[in-house]
Amino acid sequence: xxxxxxxxxxxxxxxxxxxxxxxxxxxxxxxxxxxxxxxxxxxxxxxxxxxxxxxxxxxxxxxxxxxxxxxxxxxxxxxxxxxxxxxxxxxxxxxxxxxxxxxxxxxxxxxxxxxxxxxxxxxxxxxxxxxxxxxxxxxxxxxxxxxxxxxxxxxxxxxxxxxxxxxxxxxxxxxxxxxxxxxxxxxxxxxxxxxxxxxxxxxxxxxxxxxxxxxxxxxxxxxxxxxxxxxxxxxxxxxxxxxxxxxxxxxxxxxxxxxxxxxxxxxx
Amino acid sequence: xxxxxxxxxxxxxxxxxxxxxxxxxxxxxxxxxxxxxxxxxxxxxxxxxxxxxxxxxxxxxxxxxxxxxxxxxxxxxxxxxxxxxxxxxxxxxxxxxxxxxxxxxxxxxxxxxxxxxxxxxxxxxxxxxxxxxxxxxxxxxxxxxxxxxxxxxxxxxxxxxxxxxxxxxxxxxxxxxxxxxxxxxxxxxxxxxxxxxxxxxxxxxxxxxxxxxxxxxxxxxxxxxxxxxxxxxxxxxxxx
Numbered sequence: 466x467x468x469x470x471x472x473x474x475x476x477x478x479x480x481x482x483x484x485x486x487x488x489x490x491x492x493x494x495x496x497x498x499x500x501x502x503x504x505x506x507x508x509x510x511x512x513x514x515x516x517x518x519x520x521x522x523x524x525x526x527x528x529x530x531x532x533x534x535x536x537x538x539x540x541x542x543x544x545x546x547x548x549x550x551x552x553x554x555x556x557x558x559x560x561x562x563x564x565x566x567x568x569x570x571x572x573x574x575x576x577x578x579x580x581x582x583x584x585x586x587x588x589x590x591x592x593x594x595x596x597x598x599x600x601x602x603x604x605x606x607x608x609x610x611x612x613x614x615x616x617x618x619x620x621x622x623x624x625x626x627x628x629x630x631x632x633x634x635x636x637x638x639x640x641x642x643x644x645x646x647x648x649x650x651x652x653x654x655x656x657x658x659x660x661x662x663x664x665x666x667x668x669x670x671x672x673x674x675x676x677x678x679x680x681x682x683x684x685x686x687x688x689x690x691x692x693x694x695x696x697x698x699x700x701x702x703x704x705x706x707x708x709x710x711x712x713x714x715x716x717x718x719x720x721x722x723x724x725x726x727x728x729x730x731x732x733x
Numbered sequence: 734x735x736x737x738x739x740x741x742x743x744x745x746x747x748x749x750x751x752x753x754x755x756x757x758x759x760x761x762x763x764x765x766x767x768x769x770x771x772x773x774x775x776x777x778x779x780x781x782x783x784x785x786x787x788x789x790x791x792x793x794x795x796x797x798x799x800x801x802x803x804x805x806x807x808x809x810x811x812x813x814x815x816x817x818x819x820x821x822x823x824x825x826x827x828x829x830x831x832x833x834x835x836x837x838x839x840x841x842x843x844x845x846x847x848x849x850x851x852x853x854x855x856x857x858x859x860x861x862x863x864x865x866x867x868x869x870x871x872x873x874x875x876x877x878x879x880x881x882x883x884x885x886x887x888x889x890x891x892x893x894x895x896x897x898x899x900x901x902x903x904x905x906x907x908x909x910x911x912x913x914x915x916x917x918x919x920x921x922x923x924x925x926x927x928x929x930x931x932x933x934x935x936x937x938x939x940x941x942x943x944x945x946x947x948x949x950x951x952x953x954x955x956x957x958x959x960x961x962x963x964x965x966x967x968x969x970x971x972x973x
Contacts, residue, residue: 688813688815689813692815716815716816717815717816717819717820718816718952719816725816725817726741728815728816729742729814729815729816729817729818730742730743730744730747731738731741731742731743
């Protein structure tokens with residue numbers, strides 16, 4: 466039959482390893498006595514944008530933070546289960562966290578540029594990795610800023626303070642800082658909630674471009690944004706994964722009533 | 734039976750907007766129902782004045798279609814509806830096109846009376862009224878199913894179109910015979926044939942609206958599906 470509109474619908478439950486960026490197996494997490502994540506099992510596809518949605522406190526940010534072990538920084542956090550990235554369980558004790566965090570970059574809600582020049586911000590991680598050669602740093606900074614769609618706006622003021630940039634530019638700078646380390650996964654925790662609608666669209670366009678190079682996982686409270694930008698969406702409720710499917714299906718014909726109630730703004 | 738709950742949004746204003754939208758479709762449907770009843774009366778009593786009123790009233794139905802369409806657009810733009818809410822608005826937008834077209838078909842039938850071109854053959858006229866009554870009953874059932882978003886009622890009404898179609902076919906062949914025998918002008922006969930066709934089309938339009946109701950409740954597009962397969966698909970959905 467003639468297909469007018471092509472839609473990709475990967476079978477997420479049986480996603481082959483080659484197409485899986487992150488595999489989560491029976492992930493449970495608690496802070497002290499408080500259980501935050503319950504038996505999360507999911508496969509996040511490579512080079513796609515996956516959105517995590519759900520009410521405040523449902524565990525979205527906690528889940529995304531598990532992907533680069535940011536929860537380790539919180540006292541009394543206990544994680545069970547496996548998270549497989551690049552064929553290895555990153556929850557194992559001997560995991561090298563600095564390598565993991567360069568491989569899995571993270572951008573937060575509020576842009577957090579360091580109080581230094583734009584140039585220094587972007588090559589901060591590279592310098593930490595011991596790269597000192599000026600030409601190598603110049604190239605990496607230029608490439609990262611181009612990838613973050615910021616180069617044209619800042620190429621003549623690379624040595625000005627990053628704090629002089631606007632909010633949207635600062636957020637793209639932070640993305641460039643993560644991209645400079647050539648991550649294979651980029652975690653975005655409400656990256657546009659502090660930005661105006663037009664700047665939000667610029668960041669969303671950037672995400673669509675970046676997914677060619679890396680896998681993006683985004684946490685967002687804005688359901689329109691999740692439906693606009695993401696290929697796949699997971700709905701979490703009270704630490705449990707309620708539904709996880711392609712975004713077209715989830716936002717038009719969700720399988721679970723709980724998901725329908727949430728996305729249509731009904732009493733849960 | 735699957736149900737779509739409309740008044741359960743956290744936003745009370747959104748509940749009111751959706752309720753008003755649905756009510757306005759019911760009001761539009763009521764108008765068209767009334768138009769058909771008046772037209773059938775005008776045919777039965779050969780009353781051109783009543784038929785003229787029907788033709789004028791069609792403007793009201795056209796205006797209702799435009800207003801409801803605008804409201805659908807406004808709600809989509811401002812509320813960003815998803816899932817069953819989005820399906821409801823989409824089916825309303827489609828249903829009002831069908832309702833408006835039913836209005837046009839009725840107008841065409843009414844013109845038969847105003848132009849004094851009703852069939853002189855009593856058998857044709859009474860069969861025409863009989864199909865008209867069936868179409869009116871189907872229309873009533875359709876709007877009832879729509880008002881309650883009742884999948885089972887919609888399927889029941891959906892089935893009634895077959896009876897209208899077979900009556901229409903019989904009447905068509907009888908009319909064709911009469912045409913060949915009669916000395917009346919071809920133009921007059923064509924008017925009658927068009928009016929018969931319009932009555933039959935009302936049944937088809939009702940069928941479309943029933944399909945929309947099933948699409949809304951089941952979440953599956955059931956257009957172009959034979960009734961037996963349709964029932965099977967819905968049974969499978971209920972089982973799963």
